[in-house]
Amino acid sequence: MRPLVWLALLFGTGALLLAQEPPAANPAANNPHLGNPESIRGGMTLYRVRCGECHGLDASGYRGPDLIAVLSGGATDERLFQTIRKGVPGTEMPPTTSPDDELLMIIAYLRKIGTVAPPASPIGNVENGRRLFASQCMSCHSVAGRGGRLGPDLSRIGASRSHGALVREIRTPSEWVPPSYETVTLVTKDGERIRGTKKNEDVFSIQVMDLRERIQGYLKSNLQQVIYEPGSLMPAFDSARLNDSDLTDLVAYLSTLRIRN
Amino acid sequence: MRALMLIAICSVTLAAQQAAAPRVTSQDLLDGLKDPTRWLTYSGEYNGQRHSPLTQITPENVHQLSAQWTFQTGTLGSFQTTPIVVDGVLYVTGFNNNAWAIDARSGRPIWRYRRELPEDLHNCCGPVNRGFGVLGDRLFMTTIDAHLLALDMRTGGIVYDVQLEDYKVGYSATVAPLVVKDKVIIGIAGAEYGIRGFIDAYDVQTGKRAWRFYTVAGPGEPGGRTWPQGEAYKRGGGSIWVTGTYDPQLNLVFFGTGNPGPDYYSNAREGDNLYTASLVALDADTGQLRWYYQFTPHDVHDWDSTQVPVLGDLTMNGQPRKVVMFANRNGFFYTLDRLTGKPIVAKPFVETTWAKEIGSDGRPVLLPGHLPDEDGTKTCPDLGGGTNYMSPSYDPTTRLFFVTARETCATYFAFDQKFKPGEQYESGGTQRPRDQKNFGALRAIDPVTATLKWEFRYTSVSSAGVLTTASGLVFAGDGDGNILAFDSRSGKNLWHYQLGFSMRSTAGTTYLLDGRQYLLVPSGSTLTAFALPRS
Numbered sequence: 073m074r075p076l077v078w079l080a081l082l083f084g085t086g087a088l089l090l091a092q093e094p095p096a097a098n099p100a101a102n103n104p105h106l107g108n109p110e111s112i113r114g115g116m117t118l119y120r121v122r123c124g125e126c127h128g129l130d131a132s133g134y135r136g137p138d139l140i141a142v143l144s145g146g147a148t149d150e151r152l153f154q155t156i157r158k159g160v161p162g163t164e165m166p167p168t169t170s171p172d173d174e175l176l177m178i179i180a181y182l183r184k185i186g187t188v189a190p191p192a193s194p195i196g197n198v199e200n201g202r203r204l205f206a207s208q209c210m211s212c213h214s215v216a217g218r219g220g221r222l223g224p225d226l227s228r229i230g231a232s233r234s235h236g237a238l239v240r241e242i243r244t245p246s247e248w249v250p251p252s253y254e255t256v257t258l259v260t261k262d263g264e265r266i267r268g269t270k271k272n273e274d275v276f277s278i279q280v281m282d283l284r285e286r287i288q289g290y291l292k293s294n295l296q297q298v299i300y301e302p303g304s305l306m307p308a309f310d311s312a313r314l315n316d317s318d319l320t321d322l323v324a325y326l327s328t329l330r331i332r333n
Numbered sequence: 334m335r336a337l338m339l340i341a342i343c344s345v346t347l348a349a350q351q352a353a354a355p356r357v358t359s360q361d362l363l364d365g366l367k368d369p370t371r372w373l374t375y376s377g378e379y380n381g382q383r384h385s386p387l388t389q390i391t392p393e394n395v396h397q398l399s400a401q402w403t404f405q406t407g408t409l410g411s412f413q414t415t416p417i418v419v420d421g422v423l424y425v426t427g428f429n430n431n432a433w434a435i436d437a438r439s440g441r442p443i444w445r446y447r448r449e450l451p452e453d454l455h456n457c458c459g460p461v462n463r464g465f466g467v468l469g470d471r472l473f474m475t476t477i478d479a480h481l482l483a484l485d486m487r488t489g490g491i492v493y494d495v496q497l498e499d500y501k502v503g504y505s506a507t508v509a510p511l512v513v514k515d516k517v518i519i520g521i522a523g524a525e526y527g528i529r530g531f532i533d534a535y536d537v538q539t540g541k542r543a544w545r546f547y548t549v550a551g552p553g554e555p556g557g558r559t560w561p562q563g564e565a566y567k568r569g570g571g572s573i574w575v576t577g578t579y580d581p582q583l584n585l586v587f588f589g590t591g592n593p594g595p596d597y598y599s600n601a602r603e604g605d606n607l608y609t610a611s612l613v614a615l616d617a618d619t620g621q622l623r624w625y626y627q628f629t630p631h632d633v634h635d636w637d638s639t640q641v642p643v644l645g646d647l648t649m650n651g652q653p654r655k656v657v658m659f660a661n662r663n664g665f666f667y668t669l670d671r672l673t674g675k676p677i678v679a680k681p682f683v684e685t686t687w688a689k690e691i692g693s694d695g696r697p698v699l700l701p702g703h704l705p706d707e708d709g710t711k712t713c714p715d716l717g718g719g720t721n722y723m724s725p726s727y728d729p730t731t732r733l734f735f736v737t738a739r740e741t742c743a744t745y746f747a748f749d750q751k752f753k754p755g756e757q758y759e760s761g762g763t764q765r766p767r768d769q770k771n772f773g774a775l776r777a778i779d780p781v782t783a784t785l786k787w788e789f790r791y792t793s794v795s796s797a798g799v800l801t802t803a804s805g806l807v808f809a810g811d812g813d814g815n816i817l818a819f820d821s822r823s824g825k826n827l828w829h830y831q832l833g834f835s836m837r838s839t840a841g842t843t844y845l846l847d848g849r850q851y852l853l854v855p856s857g858s859t860l861t862a863f864a865l866p867r868s
Contacts, residue, residue, distance in 0.1 A: 124762035275792060
């Protein structure tokens with residue numbers, strides 16, 4: 073009996089020791105493939121074969137989530153690695169036993185397509201851009217929790233949009249309106265008009281944020297009309313409204329926005 | 334004392350004899366919904382019409398439907414199942430091959446089965462399951478690790494467990510078995526992993542395999558020359574993941590087959606690639622191919638033809654015809670001759686940009702510019718198709734075919750990929766064009782002319798199936814979590830209820846219990862039973 077007790081104690085101590093061991097380091101914390109063109113090409117091939125079917129070849133989502141949005145939302149490489157390794161229980165996302173290196177190459181590829189590197193030397197006056205943002209944009213857009221909520225949060229916009237994309241979206245915002253920010257006007261049976269952005273909708277109801285940032289749902293049967301406006305609520309900042317020099321400064325400021333959480 | 338013993342023995346013997354009486358016979362399966370207290374097969378009837386004779390819930394009173402109970406699985410993942418209903422008990426399969434027997438009166442569980450699944454599963458589209466087959470006292474379920482199980486209806490205990498193929502190289506099974514006479518007929522999935530698809534029949538009693546039909550023709554077999562020489566056929570796909578139908582008079586089973594593998598890269602498999610993206614009619618006893626019709630020869634858009642083949646009798650051009658009605662993922666609706674497989678009429682039921690029409694030879698007349706390549710080509714419909722695995726329904730009274738339609742387009746890409754066993758083998762993918770506005774609709778189609786009679790548009794695409802009843806109702810689901818009821822003749826929406834999650838694959842089922850008609854709806858991880866107020 074006594075040897076058994078000893079054995080049990082030994083095993084118990086071992087378990088305790090194991091429990092006290094620090095968790096294994098996440099390989100993505102030190103990813104040697106980031107920025108390596110050869111690894112990124114390899115990662116692209118792996119991504120296309122294993123991930124593209126669900127997440128879309130451009131990683132903007134199909135059956136699975138939009139990975140570009142996940143990245144620009146501040147997801148860390150460690151979290152990405154864990155998700156790829158373990159899968160997401162209860163969804164179509166399976167776990168994998170592939171070597172760490174393959175997962176790290178996929179992450180390097182996603183970082184390449186989903187992240188915009190900061191410019192080597194900023195073009196434009198960032199301080200003037202900050203002032204312009206505060207006066208022209210902040211009533212609708214927020215950064216780090218400050219500002220309006222009618223438009224998308226721009227805290228990490230610098231990491232997810234190229235210089236060219238930012239220029240395009242400021243000059244011609246109606247060219248493409250992201251989901252959840254499409255413009256609608258609801259006309260009640262009393263004739264009241266409620267303008268805002270559409271947050272959700274089905275055949276029978278619609279959920280909006282109005283211009284006073286109030287979120288509210290409406291039954292369509294209680295409305296006289298739902299008007300789907302083709303353009304964005306954001307005005308087009310053409311050169312008369314924002315000259316080229318100020319545009320450069322504003323984009324310079326936006327390019328610095330890479331705030332996580 | 335001796336007399337008492339005798340009475341006791343007699344009682345036990347009697348009880349044993351009663352218990353031994355099979356709950357469900359082959360005749361019951363043939364009778365289908367003639368006994369509306371039961372729902373015994375995937376589509377309710379062998380003919381796949383998913384049309385109930387019940388008339389208690391009508392267009393006039395359907396707005397009074399209210400939830401009677403809700404069952405929650407307590408597991409992750411969403412239902413794609415059609416519950417079986419036998420004598421007041423529901424038999425339901427769920428995510429990861431969980432399964433339950435549930436009291437149909439109260440929603441309270443009676444037993445639960447849960448399968449220990451390996452961790453290294455390969456599965457393209459989630460560990461879902463589409464339902465039980467039933468015969469005698471046994472339930473039959475396929476598993477995500479490519480097995481066929483027979484369970485005891487009374488306990489959920491395993492009677493037998495048969496391996497279909499090796500899950501480690503990508504085989505899996507999600508289909509609800511089709512039980513015909515003394516055979517359990519199933520199909521295999523895994524085309525996205527480069528498997529060779531098949532349809533199998535197993536002996537109900539022993540689980541021993543009776544026949545196998547490969548959906549990918551091999552060298553030297555009829556259809557074998559529609560594949561390149563070499564090993565391409567071994568990874569040629571042709572999955573079976575939606576339950577087929579059965580014609581007892583012709584003794585034929587009908588199954589739609591999946592896409593060829595690899596999904597998108599044309600050069601890997603030149604030829605028509607028989608019998609993928611086809612409808613096959615097999616002898617139920619032997620598995621011999623009687624006829625086939627290939628909807629999409631050499632498919633390069635992942636358009637499985639794994640939709641339910643709906644059997645019906647129509648009058649066409651003044652002649653009575655036995656037909657198969659088929660709304661295909663490639664965007665065309667077909668009415669085929671059930672005796673020969675020849676198309677009688679075929680027309681698009683959604684926007685299709687890849688083919689102009691179905692020619693007089695039965696082949697699609699292709700439009701140029703729709704072969705996926707490295708640069709991407711835009712084609713409608715998208716890989717989800719004009720419709721997909723969601724069940725349609727046919728109402729023989731109104732002679733209308735109801736289907737959940739998807740209006741979608743995608744940019745398709747293709748590239749060469751080296752095959753590696755156990756690894757996804759699709760050789761391409763898709764992207765949604767940024768300006769693409771997809772939507773779904775319930776569409777009523779006249780199968781005699783293949784023309785649209787009415788539609789009800791949803792705000793987004795839906796994967797919900799359809800159920801019709803003899804009272805003139807259509808039950809369907811949108812992509813936003815609503816179950817809806819419509820007047821089957823006019824398409825007028827009469828009722829809806831927000832379930833909290835959209836129905837996927839499954840449609841509502843309906844049954845009579847204690848004289849009351851129930852509508853049973855699986856969505857997300859819940860089952861909800863609806864009924865009219867007690868009078």
